[in-house]
Amino acid sequence: MTTLLITGGTLDKDYQPLSGELDFEQTHLSAMLKQNRVQPLPTMKTLMLKDSLAMTQADRQTILEACLNQASQRIVITHGTDTMVQTARFLLAASDPDLHAKTVVLTGAMRPWALGRSDADFNLGAALMAAQCLTPGVYVCMNGQVFPADRVEKNRASGRFERLSSPHPSHS
Numbered sequence: 785m786t787t788l789l790i791t792g793g794t795l796d797k798d799y800q801p802l803s804g805e806l807d808f809e810q811t812h813l814s815a816m817l818k819q820n821r822v823q824p825l826p827t828m829k830t831l832m833l834k835d836s837l838a839m840t841q842a843d844r845q846t847i848l849e850a851c852l853n854q855a856s857q858r859i860v861i862t863h864g865t866d867t868m869v870q871t872a873r874f875l876l877a878a879s880d881p882d883l884h885a886k887t888v889v890l891t892g893a894m895r896p897w898a899l900g901r902s903d904a905d906f907n908l909g910a911a912l913m914a915a916q917c918l919t920p921g922v923y924v925c926m927n928g929q930v931f932p933a934d935r936v937e938k939n940r941a942s943g944r945f946e947r948l949s950s951p952h953p954s955h956s
Contacts, residue, residue, distance in 0.1 A: 836864025
């Protein structure tokens with residue numbers, strides 16, 4: 785069984801007509817899973833609903849502790865794309881052997897699910913599948929690809945995630 789940890793990010797944002805801003809009201813993950821007929825449903829836990837640019841080291845510690853507290857060996861984390869790589873590397877750097885025995889996959893979206901024409905469904909489905917197939921480790925799943933946490937970066941100019949040819953210096 786897979787556990788889905790929800791942290792927010794663009795995937796879960798919605799348009800607020802009074803303010804004209806994108807913000808959080810609630811997670812859309814239950815509706816996404818139902819619409820896409822995901823079976824069996826993963827166990828879901830909302831940790832926070834935050835824009836990843838507002839995420840702190842304390843938030844990353846909360847995510848790490850949630851990963852460690854899950855009985856499941858397969859975890860998907862929804863996360864904002866702006867700092868997804870930093871959180872993935874934070875988890876990779878954790879020295880807890882219990883975490884290193886798990887398969888952890890982070891994913892998100894470039895456009896909110898609630899606004900339509902989003903990559904959220906595709907990325908979530910890919911991440912759920914990847915979590916079932918990958919060996920233990922920490923990964924980022926975006927744009928139809930899976931990247932080891934120490935070999936990925938977000939190309940802000942193209943709005944895509946790309947593979948690094950060698951491990952990020954902090955993990956080599």
